[in-house]
Amino acid sequence: MRETENERTTFAEQGFLLRHGQFSAAEIEELREGAKELLSGSEERLVRERDGVTLRSAYGIHSDEAVFSRLARSARLVEPTRGLLGGEVYLYQSKLNVKRPFVGDRWEWHQDYAFWRAEDAMLAPQVLTAAVYLDDLDEFNGPLVVIPGSHRQGLVECSPRASSVEGDELSGYTSASLKHTVSREQVARLVGRGGLVAPKGRAGAVLFFSGCLVHASGVNLSPSPRSLALYTYNRVDNAPARAPRRPWFLQGRDVSPVEPVYGPLTGAEDRGAGGARPVEVGREREREHRGS
Numbered sequence: 001m002r003e004t005e006n007e008r009t010t011f012a013e014q015g016f017l018l019r020h021g022q023f024s025a026a027e028i029e030e031l032r033e034g035a036k037e038l039l040s041g042s043e044e045r046l047v048r049e050r051d052g053v054t055l056r057s058a059y060g061i062h063s064d065e066a067v068f069s070r071l072a073r074s075a076r077l078v079e080p081t082r083g084l085l086g087g088e089v090y091l092y093q094s095k096l097n098v099k100r101p102f103v104g105d106r107w108e109w110h111q112d113y114a115f116w117r118a119e120d121a122m123l124a125p126q127v128l129t130a131a132v133y134l135d136d137l138d139e140f141n142g143p144l145v146v147i148p149g150s151h152r153q154g155l156v157e158c159s160p161r162a163s164s165v166e167g168d169e170l171s172g173y174t175s176a177s178l179k180h181t182v183s184r185e186q187v188a189r190l191v192g193r194g195g196l197v198a199p200k201g202r203a204g205a206v207l208f209f210s211g212c213l214v215h216a217s218g219v220n221l222s223p224s225p226r227s228l229a230l231y232t233y234n235r236v237d238n239a240p241a242r243a244p245r246r247p248w249f250l251q252g253r254d255v256s257p258v259e260p261v262y263g264p265l266t267g268a269e270d271r272g273a274g275g276a277r278p279v280e281v282g283r284e285r286e287r288e289h290r291g292s
Helices: 005-014 025-038 066-073 075-085 112-120 184-194 278-291
Strands: 016-019 046-048 055-059 089-099 107-110 127-133 144-146 206-210 215-217 226-235
Touching: 005 016, 005 075, 016 075, 025 066, 025 089, 025 226, 066 075, 066 089, 066 226, 075 089, 075 127, 075 206, 075 226, 107 112, 112 127, 144 206
Parallel strands: none
Antiparallel strands: 016 206, 046 055, 055 089, 089 226, 107 215, 127 206, 127 226, 144 215
């Protein structure tokens, strides 16, 4: 499960690493069933497409469904992440991104770290996201597209966009219109250096990518769904010093190291990424958000 020296070199140079066949068909099926429940959960944590109807994302997935809580602690995610980041990590954010057949919309060009630096005062880009493929990703259903090596440029200058919903500060982070995006001119410059890659793979693959990697995705033109379970891990010594200002499902509160769990996702003990039971974690954090 640990990363190899060649994988560490690939990640350092390219900013991403794709591992195929990390989860079994049975595990993926259980995750797909759990995803149905997630998309009918708390409206506060759901994101819809620009049509206002079609579901696009669900945040805080590690706190609801037991299988997604176990996935957050899976050694198949945690061990490579610790190796690639060079230290102990905690769960910073989790979400489910879906692209419905024919209607799943695009994600604009952006760097994840731009949000965490500007909004949460994260110290450095010692952070990555592990994306678990719940469906096959091909060239037709809106796969993630990355600019190899773009993470080595650090933060790319961008102009923050005002909230798309008047009076709603969260809309710039949880809506289809992102607050921090990379301009077309910057994208053209970076693509001229590194090109474009769409890391395609079968369900069960995992894509690890740097918080500074410039990436986007197009529309789903196909009759097939495209779903990703994304877990963002931050190095423990990189936790923001400032008290959190955003809700728990955007910025994790528990900075204790994630202890990896080995074995299949099915039948494991149902405990959250930080040690509390998933339902209790969700309730505790929702109370914290309401009281802030």
